[in-house]
Amino acid sequence: MSLKQRIQVANEEAFRRMVAADPVLVDVAPAAMVIPGMRDRLILHSGPPVTWERMCGAQRGAAIGMCLFEGWARDAAEAEAMLARGEIDLEPNHLHATVGPMAGTITANMWVWVVENKAFGNRAYCRQVESFQQFGDHSENALAGLRSWRDLWGPALGQAVRSMGGIPLKPLIARALQMGDEMHNRVVASSSLFANAVAPVLAASGLPPAQIQSTLYYTGNHPFLFLGLSMAAAKATMDPVRGIEASTVVTAMARNGTEFGIQVSGLEGEWFTAPSPHVLGLLLPGWKEEDAGLDMGDSAITETAGLGGFALGGAPGILAFTGGTSAQALAYSRDMRAISVGLSPHYLMPALDFEGTAMGIDIRKVVQANLVPVIDTAIAHREMGHGIIGGGLVRPPLECFTKALTRFSEMYSVREDA
Amino acid sequence: MNTALVDLLQGRPVFVNIGVRAFGESLQAAGFEVVQVDWTPPAGGDPRLAALLEDLL
Amino acid sequence: MIKKTATLRNRYLDSVFLMQVARRMAASPGIHDASALLGTDANKAVLAGMGYGALDVGPNDLVVALEGEPLAVEAVAADLEAWLAPGVPGAAPAPRTLEEALRSRAADIAVVSVPGAHAAREARAALAAGLHVFLFSSNVSLEDEVSLKLDARDRGLIVMGPDCGTAYLAGAGLGFTNAVRRGPIGLVGSTGTGMQEFACLVHRAGSGISHGIGTGGRDLCDAVAGASTLAGIDALEADPATQIIVVLSKPPGAAATAKLAERLQSCTKPVMQCLLGGKDTLDGAVARTLREVGVEVPTFLRPGVSPRVTGLRPEQRHVRGLFAGGTLCYQAQAIFGQAGLTVHSNAPLHGMPALEVPEQSVGHTFLDMGAESFVEGRPHPMIDGAQRRRRLERELGDPSVAVVLLDFILGTLSSADPVGEVLDILPKGLCVAASVCGTEGDAQGLERQVRALEGAGVRVFPTAAQAAYFCRDVALTLREGS
Secondary structure (H helix, E strand, O other): OOHHHHHHHHHHHHHHHHHHOOEEEEEEEEHHHHOOOOOOOEEEEOOOOOOOOOOOHHHHHHHHHHHHHHOOOOOHHHHHHHHHOOOOEEEEHHHHOEEOOOOOOEOOOOEEEEEEEOOOOEEEEEEOOOOOHHHOOOOHHHHHHHHHHHHHHHHHHHHHHHHOOOEEHHHHHHHHHOOOOOOOOOOHHHHHHHHHHHHHHHHOOOOOHHHHHHHHHHHHOOOOHHHHHHHHHHHHHHHHHOOOOOOOEEEEEEEEOOEEEEEEHHHOOOOEEEEOOEOEEEEOOOOOHHHEOEOEEOOOHHHHOOOHHHHHHHOHHHHHHOOOOHHHHHHHHHHHHHOEEEEEEEEEEHHHOOEEEEEEEEHHHHHHHOOOOOEEEEEOEOOOOOOOOEEEEEOOOHHHHHHHHHHHHHHHOOOOOO | OOOOHHHHHHOOOOEEEEOOHHHHHHHHHOOOOEEEEOOOOHHHHOHHHHHHHHHHO | OEEEEEEEOOOOOOHHHHHHHHHHHHHOOOEEEEEEEEOOHHHHHHHHHOOOOOOOOOOOOEEEEEEEOHHHHHHHHHOHHHHHOOOOOOOOOOOOOHHHHHHHOOOOEEEEOOOHHHHHHHHHHHHHOOOEEEEOOOOOOHHHHHHHHHHHHHHOOOEEOOOOOEEEEOOEEEEOOOOOOEEEEEEEEOOHHHHHHHHHHHHHOOOOEEEEEEOOOOOOOOOOOOHHHHHHHHHHHHOOOOOEEEEEEOOOOHHHHHHHHHHHHHOOOOEEEEEEOOOEOHHHHHHHHHHHOOOOOOHHHOOOOOOOOOOOOOOOOEEEEEEOOHHHHHHHHHHHHHOOOOOEEOOOOOOOOEOOOOOOOOOOEEEEOOOHHHHOOOOOOOOOOHHHHHHHHHHHOOOOEEEEEEEEEOOOOOOOOOOHHHHOOOOOOOEEEEEEEOOOOOOOOHHHHHHHHHHOOOEEEOOHHHHHHHHHHHHHHHHHHO
16 A cells, blocks of 8 residues: 555544544543542643743743642742742643643642543543633632632532433534534533533532532533533544554644644654744734733644534634634635545534534645634733633644644655665 | 547537636636636645655645 | 735724735735734734834724735735625635536636646646646646646647647637637647737638647657647547648657658648748748638738838947747747848747847847746736836837837737837837737727827838838848948
8 A cells, every 4th residue: 555545544544533433421520530640739731741931921820820729839929939940740631631721721629521432432531611710810719710610510510410321412512513603612502502401400419509509500601611521522532533553634733822732643642833823813802912822722622623613614603703704604614624534424514504514634635735724712811810812713833734744754654765 | 527629629618727817717708617726836835845745645 | 025005994894804804815826914904003003013114094994914926916905895895695615726626517628827836737637637738837847748748648638738828729719819700720839929920810811710729839849749739630630610720830840840741641631831930921821821721812911012211320230129929039030030130039049149148139139028037927028018118118228229120919818008018118210110919809909009009100010020021121221231
């Protein structure tokens, strides 16, 4: 078989595994209990590996927040000093079958969604999505939200999910796509479907009424609730695709606010990074371009799995946000199709005549067509101490893909002098 | 399609225009059917990458 | 590269929508960078920081800032509304590759005009998909041309090119063509402007063209051995509408000459050969062809006696020809050569001296303004006469110039007013000879162009050869006089 054929076969296998994925929410539990390799004095973060020295302001702020949340430091100054002295380990979420939005910081006592891919038996984890700490805010207000999740909502939802025997996420996602969600920046429908599903179970849970009420309010009024679930589902979908020899399919796209990194199936274990790009977007009133931080978060795992920006074509609500028209929608779909292995048979877009979302980003096609994937995402401030400041579209740096392609060619091409 | 040239000359050809739009536009103005391809150089015009892709894609 | 801004007053548009617009602009060939912003103070500061200078705009004004190749930037800036128009609902975006294009619609001919480095690959893909190829692109290697034409032959297809500027197929004009009626004369030509003039003269004589099959300039060299020429002859021989086949070319290589001769022998239809570079001229070949098909040869095709030129100063000794049509430059050199005159050129006929410095004319000089050194990175002189105009200005400043020879090519893809592009700089006193290749059906209008030239005192000849004969006769007179 020629190399081209080997790649073709490998990519078909990668695609097959993505299609076969069956992500099911099975639990909500503390990271220490479920995340492989979690330990004390470890902060998991979004994006490729990064040192404290190189970490961006918002992610530093989030890390400080985690030190305070865990009680490793009494105040921000002490936390910062500890981190600067290297007393706290910093590792990417992706290395631990985990993903996190924006700064994506996770520590032992952080409760996480637990999603199992029933088709392959692997599990993936994601922390809750909120609007403050993950954007670099380490104030009391921000930490209060983390504590409520740890003490009230996480445990309540965990119990509910376990008593239901788990919640299959694929059918829920498929339904939500047909209701106008794209599973990254627009998850209103899926969040509602989820809230509806757990409400009766929560009501009958026997937990303290205040906790039930608080959790019902939380799930029913959180427009980004489902993002954590869609990220975990996407991660659970993509992990079995890692390490397929000769496959050029992207298994992860992740940013830490300093660098944008991708991982490729046939080049397992390596990161291909480039400086994190600016998000071109709409900023909330009072914020200016120069306030914006660079692209951040593991949420690009949704695009990696064929959702988010890849489902933009069918999401009229988010399309308005992008100022697009139906012609734009068709253009996005055409572009994503051009760089992917195939179309999902499950995730369909009614607005585009039920066309399936493009799935399986192929680094060869990205470089050939000179087209990078579309990601729609939120914007954090450059510096710590702020919450969300806007949202918009971002394109990964082509450099990540050209680096990966060069490496792939080095590893796999037959050389005359070998 | 694989129409011998002689048959083509007696029919009404359909064109695909790959490159400068003006070529396609002048045919369209004359009433012929043209599909315009929005061509961009492969690998963004980078010859090293284009060469790599010869073996891979 | 240039930077330019364009402003639309009181046009508020969603800023994210504008991002899409800017991105589409930036993806357009020749555009390096594009931004579309409202004129808020913050955005103005951003633009100033990018080198666009201070702008007099307000927060409700839309500013488009462009950086790129001059022509591309001007094109975008001139048509902002089109870029800002919302898409037609449901309009399918244009395919990005040939493969994508053919998924929705079968096609017969691929028209390829991408840069030379990529042209062979696109042509190969087109052949593999069963399409004939009109290959306008130049800078395709000889090796690629040979392999493409072998591939085409195996598949029963034709590659017209590379470097093919003109073709007429089944009534469709490809590339640079003129409004010419259909008729019994079929052309196979390795010369673009040669085919253009031939077809126009046939039309003006009242007859017409069945088809004009371009073969590309190199088809008759030994390596290619006339592959496309032969394929063209085959097709015209079998075409019911064609009564006579005309082969227009420069002299073929030895191998191709032999193959061609053999083929012409066996051809069931009469074949007329016009070999440029020697005694043959385009208008002469037209006359011969018309006679063959029983069409009366009009008077304008019969050269008359050249009018005498008087009033030349002693230092005026040289003829300078600036041609938009490469073939017409070649033909003019041949006409001078037949009379024993020497002509310098940047695209010399065999036996004529090359210009050491293309920018510097020597003695009698005929310039192919469409040749590589002049065209590099700039539009072809048929499309935009600005470069020829600049060279003409320099020639007009040379006191040794006795006669200027110009050609004007009308038709599709040519500029809207070829004559107008140089008319105002032609001095009344100087002798200028010209020919206009075109028909009354061309957008530029043959009559209008000719009258404009005559109004400026230019001697207009009905064919390029006749204009060249006139210059030749002046040159001979000047030689005798010295």
